[in-house]
Amino acid sequence: MVTLTVEELSVRFTLPDAVVAAVSDVSFSLVPGECLALVGESGCGKSVLASALLGFLPGNAEVAGRAMLGPLDLLTATDDVLSREVRGRQIGLVPQSPAAHLTPVRTARSQLEEALRHLHPAESRPAADFVAARAGLSPADLDLYPHQLSGGMAQRVATALALAGDPWLIIADEPTTGLDRALVDALVAELRLLVADGRAVLLITHDLAAARRVADRIAVMYAGRLIEVGPGAEVLDAPRHPYARGLVDALPDRAFTPIRGLPPVLTELPPGCAFSPRCDRVAEECADRPPLTEDHGHAVACHNPC
Numbered sequence: 001m002v003t004l005t006v007e008e009l010s011v012r013f014t015l016p017d018a019v020v021a022a023v024s025d026v027s028f029s030l031v032p033g034e035c036l037a038l039v040g041e042s043g044c045g046k047s048v049l050a051s052a053l054l055g056f057l058p059g060n061a062e063v064a065g066r067a068m069l070g071p072l073d074l075l076t077a078t079d080d081v082l083s084r085e086v087r088g089r090q091i092g093l094v095p096q097s098p099a100a101h102l103t104p105v106r107t108a109r110s111q112l113e114e115a116l117r118h119l120h121p122a123e124s125r126p127a128a129d130f131v132a133a134r135a136g137l138s139p140a141d142l143d144l145y146p147h148q149l150s151g152g153m154a155q156r157v158a159t160a161l162a163l164a165g166d167p168w169l170i171i172a173d174e175p176t177t178g179l180d181r182a183l184v185d186a187l188v189a190e191l192r193l194l195v196a197d198g199r200a201v202l203l204i205t206h207d208l209a210a211a212r213r214v215a216d217r218i219a220v221m222y223a224g225r226l227i228e229v230g231p232g233a234e235v236l237d238a239p240r241h242p243y244a245r246g247l248v249d250a251l252p253d254r255a256f257t258p259i260r261g262l263p264p265v266l267t268e269l270p271p272g273c274a275f276s277p278r279c280d281r282v283a284e285e286c287a288d289r290p291p292l293t294e295d296h297g298h299a300v301a302c303h304n305p306c
């Protein structure tokens with residue numbers, strides 16, 4: 001069985017006058033048949049983490065750590081190896097804002113067929129209609145041009161493209177953005193089917209309610225670090241990190257209280273806990289960064305957890 005094992009992954013962007021600590025010491029693993037949701041506020045490093053796994057970072061990025069996909073380290077693999085063996089074949093990406101990734105002048109069918117030609121030899125190539133059906137699209141949907149697709153349908157076309165090479169791991173980056181409730185429900189069901197089918201899903205989202213319905217485990221990210229990781233129901237019903245609790249309390253169907261203060265600037269992170277300036281449980285020891293410590297499959301990085 002293939003697994004993805006990420007160990008101490010860090011990404012730094014060098015700007016002319018500063019260094020952005022976008023992802024710091026992130027470790028997790030993912031196995032087929034499992035969905036891990038990565039949640040956290042805008043700018044905390046979720047998409048950068050996904051880009052690092054696929055070798056899509058820009059030239060000013062420096063990566064450290066390991067991301068083992070079976071025997072292959074994704075962080076040191078060449079672009080050639082990633083494009084021949086990994087992208088689309090082992091890992092399918094449903095990008096953030098999928099409509100922007102479709103070619104405007106060609107139908108969804110023509111784009112999916114091209115992906116299938118690229119990824120499969122003629123004798124074992126699945127039909128476009130078959131792949132589209134797995135993403136919840138009918139054959140007639142495939143004959144539309146991108147401008148004719150609603151947000152939900154563009155999302156499905158992007159999912160069909162991500163599934164074209166039959167990857168075992170799907171990374172879906174903010175797939176619920178802009179979808180109404182019925183489409184979110186449909187997407188949740190589709191993602192669960194992919195997991196039931198033995199695929200792994202890394203779901204990147206702000207949407208805690210969707211994460212709860214799809215994910216087996218939830219990883220909460222703050223300022224580039226994982227600060228709480230555990231079974232979905234535990235993390236959302238009994239969050240232990242004050243930031244995770246704050247995210248849950250900010251939900252409209254909970255206390256609806258926003259977390260006070262602003263997310264930190266990633267070019268000037270404090271040496272201790274990055275959440276401490278906003279935290280109502282802050283204590284003296286928070287000047288030293290708390291390690292992510294696991295107890296019964298639920299890990300938290302806090303000196304004074306809830």
Ligand SMILES: Nc1ncnc2c1ncn2[C@@H]1O[C@H](COP(=O)(O)OP(=O)(O)OP(=O)(O)O)[C@@H](O)[C@H]1O
Binds near residue numbers: 015042047060
């Ligand atoms: N090429 C780059 N150069 C410098 N900084 C960058 C670059 N790409 C991303 N960043 C910074 O890295 C941080 C993490 O960005 P990222 O896109 O991963 O956030 P995110 O968690 O996906 O947010 P969102 O929910 O808004 O998509 C942000 O502060 C962003 O400005």
Ligand code: NI
Binds near residue numbers: 046047
């Ligand atoms: Ni993002």
